[in-house]
Amino acid sequence: MFDEEDLETIREERKRWASETHDDSERRERFATVSNREVDRLYTPADVADLDYAADLGYPGEPPYTRGVYPTMYRGRTWTMRQFAGFGTAAETNERFHYLIDEGQTGLSTAFDMPTLMGIDSDAPMSDGEVGKEGVAVDTLRDMEILFDGIDIGEVSTSFTINPSAPVIYAMYVALADRQGVPRSEIRGTLQNDMLKEFIAQKEWAVPPEPSLDIVVDTVEFAVEETPKFHPISVSGYHIREAGSTATQEAAFTLADGFAYVEACMDRGLDVDAFAPLLSFFFNSHNDIFEEVAKFRATRRVYARLLAEWYGAETDDARRLKFHTQTAGQSLTAQQPLNNIVRTTVQAMAAVLGGTQSLHTNSYDEALALPSEEAVRVALRTQQILAEESGAADIVDPLGGSFAVESLTDELESDIVDYLDEIREMGDGSIRDGVLAGIERGYFHREIQEASYEYQNRIEDGTETVVGVTDYTIDEETSPEILTVDDEVQRRxxxxxxxxxxxxxxxxxxxxxxxxxxxxxxxxxxxxxxxxxxxxxxxxxxxxxxxxxxxxxxxxxxxxx
The missing domain is CATH 1.10.10 (Arc Repressor Mutant, subunit A)
Structure with a gap:
């Protein structure tokens, strides 16, 4: 993109600037991202000297999709605004659903309680004390009928955050569509259903990894034939990041899981260009705005390239990496909880600038309890202000061409591919087998634990600042109004x-x-x-x-x- 003589002049001028003009007094010896990736004080064209515009950037809606998966992005339609909702009984969550729809939410996102997540009934001994406590309890199709009472599921997109028992929830939603008279081909939404991530990070499971993978493939096969507008998997890096991974690990391990599902579906005989458009992804958006934007852009680029090179995907629909984003739950603090509104806004802005397709913004009180109505409204209004008032939705890939962002994107891409090559090597050429081997050997656990330990050490030695916790603390009694789930919920x-x-x-x-x-x-x-x-x-x-x-x-x- 740049003339070599011009680049050499820029390099020389940068050296001159550093020695003659630049003031060496800086407030820290080292500046790094949340993931501990060191960043320079200044970026120039010399940092992206090898950038090939057509091959590395291109245009939105065209390979390699670095700049976005759709040509107009939010100028055509804003991202889907979702707020995680689910507590108590189906009737109580149904009320919250109606409230959110009335407040302008454009998609529903369902949280389930621990018994439902683990595939056990509310009357099981293991469920005692957990029914309805961190999400809605769903035992039978009757609960699903109540959950969506008065809601036309042919008109709304619904996300289900559930994994071991995901096929059962999916079946209930299909059955509900049949009961409502909605054609299966018209229901829209996303099933998380990412079991590989569970064995890597979140640790909710029922049966072992290999049969779990086979069941996931069954849902994909069924979706291709019966529910072509419904995403049967949301390959989830979010929980990998929440477990303590770096941005690079989040992207690489998520792509590895995604490619493992691709290989498993192809082994079943499914056509990659038929099922890949139904795959969706789910990422975390953390505090470092430029690292997060670069992560999203690099991940799209790697996915598009390798899906074609490794698996022969030919269509644009197959190679587009479409993803949902949730702001970083692990970044929320119980101390000075209103500070979380600012954190969430920064994280949401990163997701928007990075080209997300849907977004959940955490509520400021979630470090303390399930979110209150007021906190949920503020979180939703945060998205609406970004969409309608900030200008962030008006320009496609507005940070594209930034020397810093392009340099970070290239760095992340290289590091992501290094991880993928390592995982593929563990599987003797198969990502699927590499992921299964990595789970069995504890590879992913060790990588994430080391990153998490390193980050915690940086907090404790003062390298990382957590506002209101490590610095800028005040004496306060943190007692905002919080949502509580009555013990009567379990009885009912x-x-x-x-x-x-x-x-x-x-x-x-x-x-x-x-x-x-x-x-x-x-x-x-x-x-x-x-x-x-x-x-x-x-x-x-x-x-x-x-x-x-x-x-x-x-x-x-x-x-x-």
Whole structure:
């Protein structure tokens, strides 16, 4: 992009500036990103001397998608604004859904309680004290019917943050569409359903990794045929970052998981250009605005290139990396919680400047409890102000061409590819096998733990500043109004579950569960029998129990936690 003589002049002038004009007094010896990537004081064309505009940047909506996956980006339509919602019973969460829609939210995002996430029923002994506490309790299709009462699921896009029991929730949503008379081909939304990430970072699982991967492929296969507007996987780097990874690790490990799903689907015989457009991704947006923007841009570029080079993807739809972003939960502080509004705004701005397709902004009180209505409204208004007042949505890739951002993008791309090559080598040429081997050997755990330990040390030795915690502290009593979930929720949920069990046809339930068992034994796709089972009002725990009967329950090897 730059003439070599001009570059040499710039290099010489930079040296002159550094020696003659620049004041060496700086407030720190070293400046680095949240991920501890050192940054220079000044970037010039010399830092991006090898940049090839056509190959490395191009134009929005065209390969390599560095500048965005759509030509007009937010000038055509703003990102989908989602706020995570779910607590107590389905009826209470339904009220929050209606509130958010009335306040201008453009997509629903559903949080589930721990029993639902783990695939056990509210009346199980393990569920005691956890029902409805960190998300909504869903035991049967009846709960899903209440959850979306008065909401036309043919008109709204819904995200489900759930993994081990994701196929059951997916089946319930499909069954609900059938009940509402909405064609399956018209339902829109996203199922997280990223089991590889669970074994790497979040640690919610039911059956071992390999059968878990097979079940995920079943959902993709079903979605291609039945729900082509619904994303059956949201490959999730968010939880990898929340566990303590660097930005590079988040991007690299997420792409590795994504490529593992690609290989598994291709092994099933699926066409990459048919299923890849249904894959979506989910990233964290942390405090360092330039590192985050560079991360998003580099990840898009790597994905587009390697999906073509390694897997033969030919269509634009297949090579576009579309992603949801959530601001960094781990950055929120209980001290001076209103400071979290500023953190969230910076993180949301990074996601927008980096080209996200949908966004969740954390509420300022989430370090203390489930978010209150006021906090949720402020978080949603943050997105609306960014979209309508800041100008950030008016220019596509506004930081494109910045010497600093382009240099950081190149650095991140190189480091991401190094990780992917290492993982692929662990699998003897297969990313899928490399990821499974990495899980078994504890590779991902060690990498993340070392990064997390290093970051914590930087906080404790004063290298990293956390405003209101390590510096700028005040004597205060932190007691904002917070949302609490009444213990009566558990009783009401268990009563409803008992009523459903009393009213249903037990023979139909047993027949449906037997059909699911037969599908597992015959290596058939499990989604059709799961849908039949939920329509018979089989419970979450009963359905997931069939999988555990066949595959056993997974237990992490000692020393890998």
């Amino acid at each position: 949920q268990r009563d409803r579950l008992e009523a459903v069990k009393n009213d249903r046809d037990d023979d139909a339930v047993e027949e449906a569960l037997a059909a699911l068992s037969a599908a597992i034994e015959n290596d058939d796709n499990v989604m059709p029998p799961i849908i039949d089972a939920v329509k018979a009002y089989a419970t979450m725990g009963e359905i997931m129990g069939v999988f555990e009967d066949h595959y056993g329950a997974y237990e992490e090897a000692v020393g890998l936690a």
